[in-house]
Amino acid sequence: MRLSLFRRHAPAAADPLLLSPDLPIAGLRERFGLQKRVEIPGLLSAASANAIAHAVAKRRFECRAPLPADLARGTPSYMYYEDSVRPHRACRRACAPICAMTRSLSDGALLALVRDVTADATLKPTTISLRAYVKGSHVDSSAAAERGVDVALCLTPGWEAAFGGHLSFGDEPPAAPHFGSLYIVERRAGDASTLSLVNQHGPLVMLGAWLH
Amino acid sequence: MPGMSGTSIAPRDAVLDRLPALRAQFAERRRVVVEELLPCNLTEQLAEELKTLRFERVANSGLSGSSNAHCAPFWYYTAQVEADPRAQPSPLRAFVRSVLRGPIHDLIEAITGFRRLRDRPFKGRPTLVAHAYPRGGYVEAHSDGTHDRVGIVFHLSRHWEEAWGGQLRFTEEPTETLLPTFGAMHLFEFGPGNRHEVAMITGPELRYTLHGRLFEPRL
Numbered sequence: 397m398r399l400s401l402f403r404r405h406a407p408a409a410a411d412p413l414l415l416s417p418d419l420p421i422a423g424l425r426e427r428f429g430l431q432k433r434v435e436i437p438g439l440l441s442a443a444s445a446n447a448i449a450h451a452v453a454k455r456r457f458e459c460r461a462p463l464p465a466d467l468a469r470g471t472p473s474y475m476y477y478e479d480s481v482r483p484h485r486a487c488r489r490a491c492a493p494i495c496a497m498t499r500s501l502s503d504g505a506l507l508a509l510v511r512d513v514t515a516d517a518t519l520k521p522t523t524i525s526l527r528a529y530v531k532g533s534h535v536d537s538s539a540a541a542e543r544g545v546d547v548a549l550c551l552t553p554g555w556e557a558a559f560g561g562h563l564s565f566g567d568e569p570p571a572a573p574h575f576g577s578l579y580i581v582e583r584r585a586g587d588a589s590t591l592s593l594v595n596q597h598g599p600l601v602m603l604g605a606w607l608h
Numbered sequence: 609m610p611g612m613s614g615t616s617i618a619p620r621d622a623v624l625d626r627l628p629a630l631r632a633q634f635a636e637r638r639r640v641v642v643e644e645l646l647p648c649n650l651t652e653q654l655a656e657e658l659k660t661l662r663f664e665r666v667a668n669s670g671l672s673g674s675s676n677a678h679c680a681p682f683w684y685y686t687a688q689v690e691a692d693p694r695a696q697p698s699p700l701r702a703f704v705r706s707v708l709r710g711p712i713h714d715l716i717e718a719i720t721g722f723r724r725l726r727d728r729p730f731k732g733r734p735t736l737v738a739h740a741y742p743r744g745g746y747v748e749a750h751s752d753g754t755h756d757r758v759g760i761v762f763h764l765s766r767h768w769e770e771a772w773g774g775q776l777r778f779t780e781e782p783t784e785t786l787l788p789t790f791g792a793m794h795l796f797e798f799g800p801g802n803r804h805e806v807a808m809i810t811g812p813e814l815r816y817t818l819h820g821r822l823f824e825p826r827l
């Protein structure tokens with residue numbers, strides 16, 4: 397099975413973005429049911445990944461970090477760059493691969509995959525954003541406000557464990573993100589996730605969404 | 609208040625007693641650390657007042673829109689210290705004035721041997737600003753501009769632990785790594801011989817400093 401990320405409004409001029417074929421959906425669903433989290437490696441084809449990486453380099457991100465006064469009041473420390481993605485219809489611009497990916501997560505093949513794996517056909521994304529983790533970026537603790545599903549897709553080729561940026565959900569040991577891997581994690585209210593300090597410029601780029 | 613005469617802040621007498629040694633060290637290494645520059649209670653007041661400033665994020669991250677290829681990459685918070693003499697007097701403002709044109713300025717000239725050190729406001733801003741390095745904050749190695757003569761770093765974080773990073777590292781021979789020490793003032797001559805960096809903060813606390821630069825006009 398080869399799933400196109402475009403369900404509708406596919407730009408004629410752009411190459412179609414493709415998910416890797418042969419995803420073992422039944423096995424993934426079983427594992428998610430047991431562990432409430434799953435990593436799906438090698439989700440993107442190499443051509444899709446390159447197209448997205450090229451588009452990401454031209455994005456403008458905003459820095460997110462609490463000010464010293466917020467830290468003094470007990471806000472957990474974090475720093476990353478973020479760009480809230482609103483996909484263009486029938487996008488033919490430089491951002492076409494990102495728009496396609498976002499549409500796919502909004503109401504396309506990627507959302508269908510997440511629903512399949514979680515066995516929850518009612519899931520809908522409430523926020524979708526691109527995050528860039530540069531040198532110094534980290535998230536010490538990000539607690540979920542309500543029950544839902546976190547989805548993150550690593551878009552940076554060649555990211556090594558020594559560069560930092562290790563993801564951790566709940567009491568799970570931190571693990572380095574892998575290029576092309578999709579992480580699907582069920583979180584209850586209060587469940588925390590962290591991202592360890594990034595010590596290389598990178599950036600480590602991830603497409604993330606919160607669904608419930 | 610010890611160390612303050614009127615609205616001016618002066619170094620401790622013990623620092624003045626060490627002046628010959630400090631001068632000799634600067635002459636040899638082109639950098640020096642002045643430990644316990646001010647009375648402890650005054651340094652405490654400066655540290656408390658520093659936290660009330662309006663900090664803003666500054667970064668040179670390499671990302672599109674937030675990158676300057678001519679600068680070393682960095683990430684920290686910065687805040688201006690109001691040096692206007694018409695502003696409400698405070699220990700922090702008095703300290704800034706002392707560094708720019710008061711007794712601490714005279715001490716810096718005496719240590720460095722530079723006789724015409726001046727403040728050089730940049731875009732209307734004073735050249736002494738507050739920095740707060742959060743977890744992940746850093747500055748990569750750089751040697752600053754050739755127009756300025758002396759760099760000043762005054763440390764205002766209490767009980768800093770070595771494992772938290774934040775060391776001021778001089779990367780050229782003779783290399784040196786200086787731990788942030790509460791109340792210590794680092795002086796160094798600008799130039800390629802004093803290329804320096806701030807190691808990434810890995811601990812939970814903010815690394816607070818007052819950072820400035822003085823230049824020496826040509827005759």
